[in-house]
Amino acid sequence: MKRLVAAALCAASFLCAQNRPVTRPVASQRPKLVVMIVVDQFRYDYLTRFRSEFSGGLKRLLDRGAVFTNAHYEHSPTVTAVGHSIVLSGAMPSSSGIVGNEWLDRATGKQVTSVTDDNVALLGLAGKKGSSPTRLLVSTVGDELKMSGRAPAKVVGVSIKDRSAIMPAGRMADGAYWFDKPSGRFVSSTWYFKQFPEWAAKFNDRKIVEKFKDSAGFDKTAEGKAGNDIVELFAEAAIEGENLGGNGGTDLLSMSFSANDTVGHAKGPDSAEVHEITLHTDKVLARFFDFVDKRVGLSNALFVLTADHGVAPVPELMQSRRMPGGRMSDTVVFDAITKALNDRYGEAKWIVGKSGPSPYFDHKLIADSKLDLEEVQQTAAQAARNVPHIARVFTREELRRGLALNDRIGQRVQNGFFYPRASDLVIIPEPYWLFEKSGTSHGTPWNYDSHVPIVFLGAQVKPGRYHGAASVVDIAPTLSVILDVDLPSGASGRVLTEMLAQ
Numbered sequence: 001m002k003r004l005v006a007a008a009l010c011a012a013s014f015l016c017a018q019n020r021p022v023t024r025p026v027a028s029q030r031p032k033l034v035v036m037i038v039v040d041q042f043r044y045d046y047l048t049r050f051r052s053e054f055s056g057g058l059k060r061l062l063d064r065g066a067v068f069t070n071a072h073y074e075h076s077p078t079v080t081a082v083g084h085s086i087v088l089s090g091a092m093p094s095s096s097g098i099v100g101n102e103w104l105d106r107a108t109g110k111q112v113t114s115v116t117d118d119n120v121a122l123l124g125l126a127g128k129k130g131s132s133p134t135r136l137l138v139s140t141v142g143d144e145l146k147m148s149g150r151a152p153a154k155v156v157g158v159s160i161k162d163r164s165a166i167m168p169a170g171r172m173a174d175g176a177y178w179f180d181k182p183s184g185r186f187v188s189s190t191w192y193f194k195q196f197p198e199w200a201a202k203f204n205d206r207k208i209v210e211k212f213k214d215s216a217g218f219d220k221t222a223e224g225k226a227g228n229d230i231v232e233l234f235a236e237a238a239i240e241g242e243n244l245g246g247n248g249g250t251d252l253l254s255m256s257f258s259a260n261d262t263v264g265h266a267k268g269p270d271s272a273e274v275h276e277i278t279l280h281t282d283k284v285l286a287r288f289f290d291f292v293d294k295r296v297g298l299s300n301a302l303f304v305l306t307a308d309h310g311v312a313p314v315p316e317l318m319q320s321r322r323m324p325g326g327r328m329s330d331t332v333v334f335d336a337i338t339k340a341l342n343d344r345y346g347e348a349k350w351i352v353g354k355s356g357p358s359p360y361f362d363h364k365l366i367a368d369s370k371l372d373l374e375e376v377q378q379t380a381a382q383a384a385r386n387v388p389h390i391a392r393v394f395t396r397e398e399l400r401r402g403l404a405l406n407d408r409i410g411q412r413v414q415n416g417f418f419y420p421r422a423s424d425l426v427i428i429p430e431p432y433w434l435f436e437k438s439g440t441s442h443g444t445p446w447n448y449d450s451h452v453p454i455v456f457l458g459a460q461v462k463p464g465r466y467h468g469a470a471s472v473v474d475i476a477p478t479l480s481v482i483l484d485v486d487l488p489s490g491a492s493g494r495v496l497t498e499m500l501a502q
């Protein structure tokens with residue numbers, strides 16, 4: 001209003017010419033839309049293995065983007081919730097508090113997921129519990145856009161999985177939407193709004209999922225592939241529904257493709273099925289780029305591609321290659337721990353929770369038995385170390401004092417450590433060893449789980465291949481300088497200055 005009055009007064013006087021507010025040249029170079037694309041379980045080497053066969057979105061990113069060839073996650077465990085919590089916060093679990101897909105909540109004694117929130121309800125579907133970012137302790141780029149006080153920014157997250165929609169978008173997001181498989185509908189929670197937005201309800205009414213069910217062979221793999229199509233179509237609806245890229249400032253859309261993870265777990269990185277879904281992802285992204293081009297203009301958008309983690313090769317294949325690796329049951333480790341504690345302190349139920357292969361002990365039992373917690377942890381750690389193919393075991397107290405071996409693996413475990421939510425032991429298997437009975441998995445600090453793509457594409461970026469060390473925690477600080485907003489509160493990476501145009 002003040003500006004309008006000043007402008008009206010100025011119109012009547014030539015004197016005002018020199019008092020005109022200075023427009024910052026950088027403003028016009030800011031993108032109208034930032035799109036964060038996360039592919040769930042996507043190894044960097046998929047880009048190089050299949051490059052000659054890409055013709056769509058991945059080809060565009062590789063040909064015209066800034067491609068980081070040596071980008072890693074620098075934390076453990078390399079799982080979905082943690083990866084997604086890092087991409088737009090730049091924060092390690094040691095700051096964000098997101099230490100796994102699930103952990104034991106010491107306050108309630110209950111096992112929780114990264115997005116469990118009993119105080120919110122599900123929207124878009126009646127009678128189910130909601131999810132929220134309430135356990136995320138840091139800000140994201142989207143939150144910083146919101147808090148910058150500039151033109152209103154809209155922030156939206158979309159995925160099949162709740163945690164993958166919620167984590168990158170952050171706490172102040174206008175909405176996060178995920179897919180409820182049984183009903184075939186996208187849902188959200190009362191964390192974001194009281195009423196499910198009309199555009200999203202309309203999308204659900206279109207019954208898009210039914211169309212994909214008609215395609216030949218609706219098996220798990222086909223369902224997986226349809227997952228990416230469904231997310232992309234919903235992202236298009238979100239761009240239209242929220243007018244993303246057209247709200248006068250910079251809007252942010254985070255979209256995460258989960259289908260690659262489903263197929264990858266079942267078949268492994270060397271399978272025909274992973275090859276196929278990677279090429280399919282290339283096509284899905286082509287459709288998305290076309291849509292953004294028509295709606296917002298590609299020159300007005302900034303795209304970032306990454307993954308939430310890599311994956312290990314299938315152990316049986318590794319054995320045929322005469323490489324190390326194999327399978328073990330995590331119950332073998334837990335049984336060894338329980339036996340050692342029973343032998344030493346008497347029989348009891350010591351383990352009351354877990355996060356992946358890492359156990360939580362009953363602290364009340366240990367206190368009531370007048371036992372020294374640190375000594376109990378050491379006893380258990382020694383038992384776990386004696387299990388074949390366990391590479392390293394850390395206790396919670398060791399990590400609290402920063403005593404992990406200071407190599408890359410130790411540093412990654414330390415970065416994944418947040419005391420209030422930490423397990424009593426962190427157990428790392430030898431490279432290529434899995435706790436799964438079939439298929440394959442991820443979660444370790446070894447490089448096959450940590451090496452992922454980082455590609456930036458937009459007017460602010462110098463295309464090329466960049467071979468220097470980069471980390472996924474670098475994405476958020478880099479976006480912050482491009483968007484000219486403050487650094488997210490827990491961001492620990494560097495600005496990728498080598499690829500910035502100007």
Ligand SMILES: [Zn+2]
Pocket residue numbers: 041080261265442
């Ligand atoms: Zn996974």
